[in-house]
Amino acid sequence: MRWTGPSLARLVVELDQAPGIAETAETAVEHAVSAIAATSAGLVLNQSGNPVAAVTTDPAVEELHEFELGAKAGPVMEAFTNRTMVGIDDTAVELRWPAWQQTVVGLGLRTELHVPLMASGNLIGVVSWYHTEPKAFSHDDIAIAELIAAHTAIALHTARTAAVLDEAVDARRLLGQALGILMERHDIEEQHAFAILRRYSQHTNTKLRDVAAQLIETRRLPD
Structure with missing residues (x-):
């Protein structure tokens, strides 16, 4: 496993110190990439029941999110709608979303992992990991991703609640x-x-x- 106890502690501290929702999301994806040696990551937030692209670490992921959220079809939408983790070992042989597959393969992204962010029974969003090689994420990587998602969900929920209170x-x-x-x-x-x-x-x-x-x-x- 690439991640350690100090890595988790650093993530928790930095998430807690982030001053707002946008900064919390950026901190989460920065740690997400290094945690499992992904080539890129992204995060989609739940805004009044609709997925909204919040932050990515790579232009290719940003383009893919824009396409997928516009088409309302693909693994991010699957994770968002069904509130379930979605993993794809090789996008080149994934046939459930033909238009998405053509786009993602063209962008050079071959492995994907999408984990819903849940806090207090509410869907906060979805955090996603990407790799340019197929079958890039191990079982240990998935376990780490779920851990990151759990802490990110709590931090974003707290930041959103604080923002609402400040506005009130x-x-x-x-x-x-x-x-x-x-x-x-x-x-x-x-x-x-x-x-x-x-x-x-x-x-x-x-x-x-x-x-x-x-x-x-x-x-x-x-x-």
Whole structure:
């Protein structure tokens, strides 16, 4: 096995120190490549039930992800949809997705491994490993890949939760400032001021947070 205990410890620390979702994903794929001596790696995130290409270590993988997510067919989509690990020993003889096969062989990628990222019962995304040679990943490599995926899923779930909380706190702060402006300007109570903001939000089909932000910036409600 190429990976060691210190390697895992370093991954956990760096994932924990990553400041956001994008940085966490980048850290994960960087470690993924070296962990099992893959030639490249990539990560797809679950965004409202849809797979979105997040980060790759190679332009060929980026091109393949764009093709596969656009065609909605291939091993990444299989892992994403069914929440199951998908391994391909030789893309040259894989016949389940003909259009994908032509593309992947043309890009020179022969071995693939895709592991879903699960945390708290939720699909966070899929992390993928690639190699230019067929049958490149051993059983030990697969075990390491699953370990990396488990830690990556937790880190991404934590980062996403933190981002949502930060956004909620920021929205509450903006709303409070906007309400204060309306209450002072029109000498009205908070409930009335909130009703005004909500009405503008509904009539303009704009998020309440954005209406509040515009009021704070311009000192006037949108037309």
